[in-house]
Structures are given as structure tokens and as C-alpha cells.
Amino acid sequence: MRNVLVTHADEPIGRRVVKTLFHDPEIGTILAAGDGAPPRSFDRFLAGSEPRLAYARVDFAKHRPVSELFRSSRFRAAEIDSVVHVPRHGAPAAQAAPIVAGLAERTAEARLVLQHCLETASVRNLIALGSAFVYRLPPGNANRLNEDSELDLDPDVPPEIRSWIDCDMIFHGEVHNDRLRVVLLRVPTVVAAGGYVYLNPSLAGRPGYRLRPLGFDPICALVSDKDVARAVQAAVLSRCSGIYNVAGSEAVPLSVLARWTGRASLPVPGPLLAWAATGARLMGADGFRSAIEGSQLRYGFTLDTSRAERDLGFRSSYRIGLARAGDGALRIETASA
Amino acid sequence: MKEVDTQPLSSTPTGELLGLPSGGALGRDPFAELAEDDPFAARLEELGLDAGIAPRRQSPAPRPAHPRPASAKPAPEAGARADAPPTPRRRRWAATPQLAEVELPEVRDWLDRVLGENERRRLGALTHLVEGEAPYDRYGFSPEATRLAFPFFYALYRIYFRVRSEGHENIPDEGPAILAANHGGLLPFDGAMGVTDVVLHTDPPRLARTVVDRWAGSLPWVNVFYARVGQVVGTRENFADLLDDGQLMLVFPEGMEGMRKLVTQRYRLQPFRVGFVEQALRARAPIVPVAFIGTDDQSPILYDIKPLARRLGLPVAPLTPTFPWFGPLGLLPYPVRYRIVYGEPFHFYKRFGPEGADDSRLVRYLANQVRRTIQQLIDRSR
Numbered sequence: 193m194r195n196v197l198v199t200h201a202d203e204p205i206g207r208r209v210v211k212t213l214f215h216d217p218e219i220g221t222i223l224a225a226g227d228g229a230p231p232r233s234f235d236r237f238l239a240g241s242e243p244r245l246a247y248a249r250v251d252f253a254k255h256r257p258v259s260e261l262f263r264s265s266r267f268r269a270a271e272i273d274s275v276v277h278v279p280r281h282g283a284p285a286a287q288a289a290p291i292v293a294g295l296a297e298r299t300a301e302a303r304l305v306l307q308h309c310l311e312t313a314s315v316r317n318l319i320a321l322g323s324a325f326v327y328r329l330p331p332g333n334a335n336r337l338n339e340d341s342e343l344d345l346d347p348d349v350p351p352e353i354r355s356w357i358d359c360d361m362i363f364h365g366e367v368h369n370d371r372l373r374v375v376l377l378r379v380p381t382v383v384a385a386g387g388y389v390y391l392n393p394s395l396a397g398r399p400g401y402r403l404r405p406l407g408f409d410p411i412c413a414l415v416s417d418k419d420v421a422r423a424v425q426a427a428v429l430s431r432c433s434g435i436y437n438v439a440g441s442e443a444v445p446l447s448v449l450a451r452w453t454g455r456a457s458l459p460v461p462g463p464l465l466a467w468a469a470t471g472a473r474l475m476g477a478d479g480f481r482s483a484i485e486g487s488q489l490r491y492g493f494t495l496d497t498s499r500a501e502r503d504l505g506f507r508s509s510y511r512i513g514l515a516r517a518g519d520g521a522l523r524i525e526t527a528s529a
Numbered sequence: 530m531k532e533v534d535t536q537p538l539s540s541t542p543t544g545e546l547l548g549l550p551s552g553g554a555l556g557r558d559p560f561a562e563l564a565e566d567d568p569f570a571a572r573l574e575e576l577g578l579d580a581g582i583a584p585r586r587q588s589p590a591p592r593p594a595h596p597r598p599a600s601a602k603p604a605p606e607a608g609a610r611a612d613a614p615p616t617p618r619r620r621r622w623a624a625t626p627q628l629a630e631v632e633l634p635e636v637r638d639w640l641d642r643v644l645g646e647n648e649r650r651r652l653g654a655l656t657h658l659v660e661g662e663a664p665y666d667r668y669g670f671s672p673e674a675t676r677l678a679f680p681f682f683y684a685l686y687r688i689y690f691r692v693r694s695e696g697h698e699n700i701p702d703e704g705p706a707i708l709a710a711n712h713g714g715l716l717p718f719d720g721a722m723g724v725t726d727v728v729l730h731t732d733p734p735r736l737a738r739t740v741v742d743r744w745a746g747s748l749p750w751v752n753v754f755y756a757r758v759g760q761v762v763g764t765r766e767n768f769a770d771l772l773d774d775g776q777l778m779l780v781f782p783e784g785m786e787g788m789r790k791l792v793t794q795r796y797r798l799q800p801f802r803v804g805f806v807e808q809a810l811r812a813r814a815p816i817v818p819v820a821f822i823g824t825d826d827q828s829p830i831l832y833d834i835k836p837l838a839r840r841l842g843l844p845v846a847p848l849t850p851t852f853p854w855f856g857p858l859g860l861l862p863y864p865v866r867y868r869i870v871y872g873e874p875f876h877f878y879k880r881f882g883p884e885g886a887d888d889s890r891l892v893r894y895l896a897n898q899v900r901r902t903i904q905q906l907i908d909r910s911r
């Protein structure tokens with residue numbers, strides 16, 4: 193029986209992780225924490241005299257609130273032994289935030305969560321979600337990447353990618369820790385029912401126009417949010433530590449993914465890409481932006497998930513595709529295979 | 530999709546186990562290395578492996594019972610707890626149904642009308658290569674894009690290059706296999722004609738996944754087109770993954786050297802890269818030697834201005850009878866007749882096993898054996 197703290201439980205992936213863990217009989221108490229108010233979908237889990245789920249509002253980018261959480265009586269009473277760190281997804285979709293919003297916070301949060309996990313004796317397991325966009329992408333339309341593939345340590349890497357690499361390195365450094373079992377799950381573009389897409393730097397933010405280099409349409413590996421939650425669940429319950437790629441079986445070109453998720457992907461000649469993005473921003477076309485201008489816009493990748501399959505017993509079980517919604521519109525959906 | 534059980538791989542002796550020094554052979558003149566008195570070749574002869582020019586006559590390849598290569602079983606993560614029970618893995622082979630079992634796709638547009646019933650049925654079979662009949666596979670291959678592009682290449686195949694081919698029975702019906710061919714011509718029409726020929730002459734219809742140079746993967750539009758019609762960038766991981774998936778690969782071990790050879794060197798094979806032999810051993814895949822005749826005549830290079838090529842970042846800056854005199858049109862191939870000959874497959878993995886891939890001298894030797902066979906096929910068929 194594991195008692196789990198889930199960070200950023202108010203964000204979509206965090207919510208999905210909490211729901212999946214809640215229905216697992218091998219999981220005891222769940223302490224969910226997030227920046228905002230408790231999600232309405234948690235209401236039924238929070239009801240009752242002694243609910244298995246508790247929710248706390250915590251700003252994970254600040255030392256004091258995190259410290260107070262890990263030293264709180266509720267944390268001790270719940271006998272939390274596992275922490276699931278769901279990173280900040282970036283700027284909330286509903287807000288017109290700057291492109292790099294949340295990036296510094298994401299790195300700070302990773303550092304603080306790891307530090308407190310190391311300092312708290314009762315915590316024996318740390319499962320962190322990372323991004324698969326940390327890999328260096330050599331030229332090519334699709335590259336099969338495994339966990340040992342080279343990371344993109346180019347100093348000119350876009351800030352969005354840089355923040356993911358920083359987080360990755362923070363957790364990577366403790367993978368061999370004897371006391372704390374650290375599992376880092378690298379996930380590609382996460383797709384959720386209803387046309388939502390997360391953790392893809394090219395499609396981050398609210399729906400709108402996106403720029404991509406003319407003549408390139410990289411393939412994007414996809415994974416369902418439900419599969420991500422299942423992978424987290426498997427990692428919590430396993431006894432393995434290390435880095436694992438987690439991905440579904442589907443991959444689609446960036447332009448198709450943009451169309452499926454209600455975004456328009458506009459091809460621009462490569463040398464003009466940065467100017468076009470800057471010009472659009474200066475003219476106030478906030479949705480008309482390209483979150484990154486790196487190799488991720490040119491070269492795609494897929495992930496070798498055999499290690500997760502072998503060690504964690506994880507295999508994706510949700511298919512991703514277009515389905516006609518109740519209002520007649522075609523939306524991206526996930527369905528059990 | 531065919532279910533295949535994975536079982537432990539058997540081990541067979543490698544050159545290293547024979548007591549021979551490994552390594553050090555890379556980069557030498559491969560033909561000089563294959564001198565008749567080569568003690569390495571002699572030891573291989575003792576073991577029953579033909580060290581001569583002609584490939585050893587093999588009995589029809591039995592269906593591999595355990596196609597999973599050693600490379601697909603990665604070393605445990607350093608931090609992984611060793612007591613975690615390994616999950617038995619079942620690998621699915623990407624396979625197409627027999628032609629007779631394929632439902633004839635309906636005619637959707639004029640492109641379909643260009644093709645006959647047989648060709649449309651074959652293209653319909655390729656949709657089974659994508660798991661769950663999704664629109665794209667994980668390398669970007671799209672059966673729909675292939676359907677749209679196929680009539681163009683079919684016209685080239687039938688009318689422009691008037692391709693004749695023989696030896697299709699040497700292409701395995703299923704499972705991982707490598708077609709190793711000579712490369713020629715300024716533009717890679719040999720790859721396109723090879724893929725078209727394989728689609729048209731195999732049952733169940735197979736798609737040869739051509740391994741293309743990384744340079745091509747960075748070219749705008751070209752990289753997208755290659756991916757949509759099933760070609761992949763030549764990295765070890767891609768190669769191993771596709772073989773693990775039971776796919777048929779088409780490689781040109783000469784690489785760009787084959788394409789930029791001068792007219793004086795036509796049909797003389799350039800030194801081979803050896804990665805395809807390593808992958809074949811690891812994936813337990815047969816290697817089918819393939820000779821393309823006609824490719825070296827389609828754009829004879831009179832001179833390669835290498836300094837200019839280097840300055841422009843191009844693999845070749847050719848002078849041909851038509852280029853640059855007629856502008857970009859001068860790069861188009863002449864309407865030469867193509868002939869494609871498939872040789873008998875090599876089953877190196879049966880004798881050397883996956884461990885042989887780690888013996889660079891052995892791998893070099895086997896690659897040269899394939900090379901000599903292709904050269905012989907060319908010389909016989911011209």
C-alpha cells in the first residue's frame with residue numbers, strides 16, 4: 193500500500209493521475225496539491241467523513257510553502273511515502289501569457305520537490321514526469337530515440353526546451369540514490385479527449401496559429417493522458433528506478449496534430465521564421481506565435497518504450513484519433529484499444 | 530499483423546571465437562583483404578561458409594521463429610532494481626495479407642484509374658502495414674500518400690525506365706530482410722524503382738523501406754515526401770527498429786559514393802559500409818543481394834567539381850552531358866532501360882548469430898561477400 197503526494201493536481205495531467213491512483217486498491221491515501229482551487233472533478237473524491245483524498249493549495253515554486261507542506265501534520269498523518277511530481281504544463285491555455293511563462297518556476301519546482309523528498313525520511317519513492325523533447329534531434333523525419341539517446345545540450349536551445357532539460361538533469365542526478373527511488377518518465381506530446389494537447393512546445397497555449405518551417409512537417413509521437421497516468425501508476429507500484437520513455441503507438445505529423453487540436457500550422461520559409469514570429473507578436477497577434485524555433489520544428493522523433501515495457505510492465509492501451517463529437521465537430525479523442 | 534513469440538536467441542561462433550583477431554579491418558581495400566590466401570577466409574571455409582564469389586546455395590529460408598534481435602533487449606538501466614521480473618514481450622510483425630485476401634479498394638479519383646485492379650489491390654494491402662490502420666506509422670509512412678504517389682512511379686516503371694526484373698522468389702514473404710543493392714545515377718530513381726518493383730512482384734505485397742542518407746532528411750519537402758512513402762533516415766536505431774518490426778529494408782551500402790562515381794567507374798562497386806550486415810546479424814535477417822543495371826547510365830558523370838560541392842554543401846557538383854548546360858532539367862535521368870536482379874539470400878545469422886555483429890573483421894568480410902556477389906550479378910546481367 194502506497195500513500196502518494198501528487199503535485200500540480202489541479203492541472204489536467206495531474207487530475208488524471210489523481211483519478212487513476214484513486215481507483216487503484218494498492219494506493220492508500222492521496223494528498224493532491226496544486227496552485228489553484230481544488231478541481232470540481234475531485235468533489236466526489238473529497239466527500240465523506242474520512243476521504244482517501246485530501247487537497248492542499250501550494251505554490252511549488254516557493255520554498256516556504258513546499259517546506260510547510262512536507263512538514264505539515266496532514267503530510268505526516270497520511271504517511272506519504274511516494275511523491276508524484278507532475279510538472280507545470282506552462283502558461284494556462286485560457287490566459288494570454290508570455291511565451292516563457294512558467295519556465296523558471298518549472299525548474300525551481302523540480303529542485304524544491306526533489307530537495308524535500310531527499311530531506312523527508314518517510315518519502316522513499318519519487319516519480320517525476322519529464323518531457324521527451326529534451327532529446328537532441330539529428331536531421332531526419334523520424335528518429336527512434338531510447339533513454340540513452342543524447343540530450344540537446346546546445347546553449348542556443350529554446351527556453352521552453354531548456355527548462356525541460358534542466359528538470360530532467362535535476363532528477364537524473366538522483367537516479368542512483370540508495371534511499372530515494374527516483375523514476376523519471378519522459379513523455380512526448382500528451383493528448384486528452386476533447387482536443388487538448390499538453391507538453392508539446394510547438395502547440396503550447398491556447399488554440400490559434402502556429403508557425404513552422406516551410407518544407408518540414410515532423411512526426412510527433414503521441415500518448416494519451418490516460419496512458420501517462422497508467423505509466424505513473426505503474427512506476428509508483430514498481431520497484432525500479434531510472435529513466436523511462438513512455439509513449440503510445442500513434443504518431444502524426446505536426447500539421448495534422450495542429451489541425452486535430454484546433455490550431456492552424458502555417459508554413460513559413462525557414463530563414464524568415466523568427467522574423468515572422470516576432471513581427472506577429474509585435475503586431476499583437478498573440479495566438480500567432482511559434483513557441484520554439486528549434487530542431488523540434490523540423491525533425492520528428494518516436495520513442496523506444498521497450499525499457500518501460502520490460503521494467504514497469506507498461507504498455508500503452510489507449511488509441512488516439514479523430515472522432516465526431518456531439519456537436520458534430522471532429523475532435524481528437526482517446527479510446528481504449 | 531502477425532503474432533510472433535519471442536524466444537531466447539541461440540549463440541553461434543563468431544570470428545572472435547575462432548581465435549582470430551577482431552577489428553582493424555575497417556577502411557582497408559576490401560578486395561585486397563579478400564585475397565585467396567587470407568587465413569580468415571580459410572578458417573571460414575573450414576567452417577563451411579563459402580568464402581568465394583558466388584553465394585552459397587541455401588535451402589529456402591525457414592520462417593524465423595524468434596526474430597527479435599539482441600539489440601531490442603536493452604541493457605538494464607543502472608539504477609534499475611535487478612529483482613524486477615522481466616515482462617514477457619510479444620512482438621508483432623508488420624505484415625500484409627495475401628493478395629487474394631485483399632478487398633479491392635474502390636476507385637476514388639483519376640489516379641486510381643491509371644492503375645489496374647492488381648496494382649490497386651496491392652496498394653490496398655499496404656494499409657495493413659500501419660498498426661490499427663492508422664493514417665501514419667511512427668516513421669510518417671502514409672498509405673494514402675503512397676497511393677497518390679504510386680501512379681507517377683508506376684508510369685516511370687512501365688513507360689520511362691521499362692523495368693525488367695527477375696529473382697523475386699528470393700525476397701522473403703514475411704519477416705525481417707535486407708535488400709542490399711548497388712547505387713547509381715545522380716537522382717535516386719533506383720530506390721524508387723526498387724520499391725515499385727517489390728510492391729508489384731511480391732505476394733503478400735511488401736513495402737521495401739529504403740534507408741536514405743541523413744542529408745536527405747534535412748532537405749525541405751524531400752524529407753516529408755520520403756517519410757510519407759515509407760523511406761527512413763539511416764540511423765542504427767531506425768534500422769534496428771524496423772527490422773524488429775519484421776519489415777523489408779532496401780539499403781545501398783555504397784552510400785553517396787555510389788551516386789557520384791564517374792562514368793569511368795560505372796558498374797564498379799565502391800567500398801561498402803558494413804552497418805547493414807551488423808543489423809542483419811542482430812535481427813537474424815537474410816540479406817538479398819540486388820543488382821540494378823541501367824542506373825549508372827541514366828546520368829553519366831563526366832567530372833565532379835569537388836571544391837564547388839564542398840563550398841555549396843552538396844554531396845556532388847557534377848558535369849554531365851546535359852548538366853549544367855540544360856539547367857535543372859539536365860539532372861533528369863535518361864530513359865535507359867532498368868534491369869533488377871535479385872540474388873539468392875545470405876543467411877549469415879544462421880552461422881554467426883547476433884554475436885557476430887560485434888566482430889568488425891567478420892562483419893567487414895561478410896559485407897565484402899555481399900559486395901562481390903552484387904558485382905557478379907551486375908557483370909552477368911549487363
